[in-house]
Amino acid sequence: MIKDVCNSLMNDKVRTFFCWITFTITSMFIFLFFTVAMSDAVGVTMIRGKSDIPTILMVASVILCSVEIVFANDFFIKNKAKSLAVRLVCGATYTQNASYLLLQTVLILLVALPVGIIGGLFMLPLINVLLVNMMHTDIEITLNFQSVLWAFIVLGYVIFWTLLLNLSFSYRNSAAQLLNPNGLKNPQPKELNIGGKIGKVFGKFLHLALWIAPILMFYYQKQLVLPCTFASLAGYILVLNDLFLPFLNTLIKNKISNAESIVSIGFFRQDLKVLRLSLMLFIVSGTLLISMLTSTDNPIYQVLVLITYISMNVLLAMSIMFKFANEVSDRKLKFRTLSHIGFLDSAKSRIILKEVFYLYLFIVVSILIYLVNIFATLYIGGLLTMKTMSTLLIGSIIPICICGVISVFYYRSAVLKK
Amino acid sequence: MKENIVLEAVHLKKVYNYATPNAFEALHDINFQVHEGEFVGIMGPSGSGKSTFINNISTIDECTEGKVLINGKNVRSMSANEIGRFRYQNLGFIFQDFNLLDTHTMYENISMPLALAHVSKAEIEKRVNHLADELQITSLLHKYPNECSGGQRQRGAICRALINNPHIIVADEPTGNLDSVNSSELLQLLQKMNRENGVTIVMVTHDPLIASFTTRLVYIKDGNIETVLDKGDMNQDEYFNQIVELNSRESREILAK
Numbered sequence: 001m002i003k004d005v006c007n008s009l010m011n012d013k014v015r016t017f018f019c020w021i022t023f024t025i026t027s028m029f030i031f032l033f034f035t036v037a038m039s040d041a042v043g044v045t046m047i048r049g050k051s052d053i054p055t056i057l058m059v060a061s062v063i064l065c066s067v068e069i070v071f072a073n074d075f076f077i078k079n080k081a082k083s084l085a086v087r088l089v090c091g092a093t094y095t096q097n098a099s100y101l102l103l104q105t106v107l108i109l110l111v112a113l114p115v116g117i118i119g120g121l122f123m124l125p126l127i128n129v130l131l132v133n134m135m136h137t138d139i140e141i142t143l144n145f146q147s148v149l150w151a152f153i154v155l156g157y158v159i160f161w162t163l164l165l166n167l168s169f170s171y172r173n174s175a176a177q178l179l180n181p182n183g184l185k186n187p188q189p190k191e192l193n194i195g196g197k198i199g200k201v202f203g204k205f206l207h208l209a210l211w212i213a214p215i216l217m218f219y220y221q222k223q224l225v226l227p228c229t230f231a232s233l234a235g236y237i238l239v240l241n242d243l244f245l246p247f248l249n250t251l252i253k254n255k256i257s258n259a260e261s262i263v264s265i266g267f268f269r270q271d272l273k274v275l276r277l278s279l280m281l282f283i284v285s286g287t288l289l290i291s292m293l294t295s296t297d298n299p300i301y302q303v304l305v306l307i308t309y310i311s312m313n314v315l316l317a318m319s320i321m322f323k324f325a326n327e328v329s330d331r332k333l334k335f336r337t338l339s340h341i342g343f344l345d346s347a348k349s350r351i352i353l354k355e356v357f358y359l360y361l362f363i364v365v366s367i368l369i370y371l372v373n374i375f376a377t378l379y380i381g382g383l384l385t386m387k388t389m390s391t392l393l394i395g396s397i398i399p400i401c402i403c404g405v406i407s408v409f410y411y412r413s414a415v416l417k418k
Numbered sequence: 419m420k421e422n423i424v425l426e427a428v429h430l431k432k433v434y435n436y437a438t439p440n441a442f443e444a445l446h447d448i449n450f451q452v453h454e455g456e457f458v459g460i461m462g463p464s465g466s467g468k469s470t471f472i473n474n475i476s477t478i479d480e481c482t483e484g485k486v487l488i489n490g491k492n493v494r495s496m497s498a499n500e501i502g503r504f505r506y507q508n509l510g511f512i513f514q515d516f517n518l519l520d521t522h523t524m525y526e527n528i529s530m531p532l533a534l535a536h537v538s539k540a541e542i543e544k545r546v547n548h549l550a551d552e553l554q555i556t557s558l559l560h561k562y563p564n565e566c567s568g569g570q571r572q573r574g575a576i577c578r579a580l581i582n583n584p585h586i587i588v589a590d591e592p593t594g595n596l597d598s599v600n601s602s603e604l605l606q607l608l609q610k611m612n613r614e615n616g617v618t619i620v621m622v623t624h625d626p627l628i629a630s631f632t633t634r635l636v637y638i639k640d641g642n643i644e645t646v647l648d649k650g651d652m653n654q655d656e657y658f659n660q661i662v663e664l665n666s667r668e669s670r671e672i673l674a675k
Contacts, residue, residue, distance in 0.1 A: 342506030
């Protein structure tokens, strides 16, 4: 079994590496977070929290980490479906298959955990520098036993969560389902047509208003940034479904004589359908943390929120990347079909570049629409400095851009490799 | 008749994992010609090299030794650009799994070869609608492939294969995923295109009934062309019986061993 597990990990080096790096960053973040939160300066204890902000942050980060782990794990085990099916057909029991998956995850975790914690130890002096230089305090965060203990407990929870996911994956999939995952695809949702053409136009305006009006509300009520973001995101999804996706259909129709555009915009349209929820999660997480950042004057709390904000953005950008990678890993046959039709390798390369560019540009613009408005509101109200704004902006956009670049390389290796 | 040869394989050899300890010769020194307007069937047992053969003669794969000439031009001497251009100008592919992009509507799928050929938007619309009408899939044009049945998807795939008026259609088990009614309709359609429009068709199949729609049958076994059966003056029933007899003979030989 161990030999099988090691072979499986080595046969899929890229996915193994991505999974490892996710677990490493998660471990590093959780370790750092608990070290700061449980330091004498913040003083959070698990028995009775002193302050609301670190407690809310703790809950939010554990939830977001779990979501991110779900995506990373999904990406990791997707390729294992066939080998699991073969094992089932050969007579492996559910327990054997579950152990086969669990062992792979545990091995990755065993390598990721120490690296993450050592990385966290190296990051600790940087946080102290941040506290002195940026927040102008003389607080020093030191390592304490309680934080290490709780970091391990939370990491244990995350590991448990991952193991549970893998168990359910092997339990819910029969050999037939694993061998023929396409048979499970849902048909496209039907378009509703209420009130004819006028109703349709009115509906579109309504959706646009539902998206934009709550954003404008930021300027009137700074305290309502978070609920307004939630309200606006409902409008955002409606605009995406009823305005942007039909706009892409029209765009393809208008560019029908441009072969590369048809393919790249069509793929981009599909990516948006798959990634919209992850994008919303990114926006909600950012808004929540920015709201928390501005609701406290305590520099140590601010550092804690800042660490969480940057870590969450990195992890959520990675989760978007994993979901995208999951989507494109099924496209090898599609690219082979493109070759049969007459697309050259150079054209396919350009299609990949264009698709990834459109997708990540869309993600960055969507995030910026929210962040810029929130920043403007807070800046006008004197709650945010230019320096913090720049840090927050960079902390949001850079991880997305890096994930975009990695996506191009992964996409190419997944579909163009002979 | 040399000028009528559209496809020619000369001493074609295909070795997988070439120059490695796991090298496997799938095709051995095959010589084969397809004349303009022919409807050629390729048959043979599983693993005989049918798909390898069809992939090698249709620019999808590259042979290890020998050469493939299409319209007299050696495929090896063609640049990547030329091969790409050649595919969308001359070849139409039909596959068992349809190979439509499920991320795109039927209309977008069918338009792709025309877009590659830089046909104008108005002309694309005209040609797609005309062919879709002929193949009775007009109502499906704005649907995604996963919203259509197997037969409808195969019609969409045929529509995409035919939209550029290709000179050669390469079909790899096109009826493999279709029921008997849809299979029969597809075969009649291919036969009509072959007879009325003079399109050359090379089709791989397992089924003697489907093979009986062709004008010449090439039986491949263990990487060699074992038998070639010409329909000649035979009617479809006689031709079908000959194909069944050929298959039975091969099976009996295996049993005798």
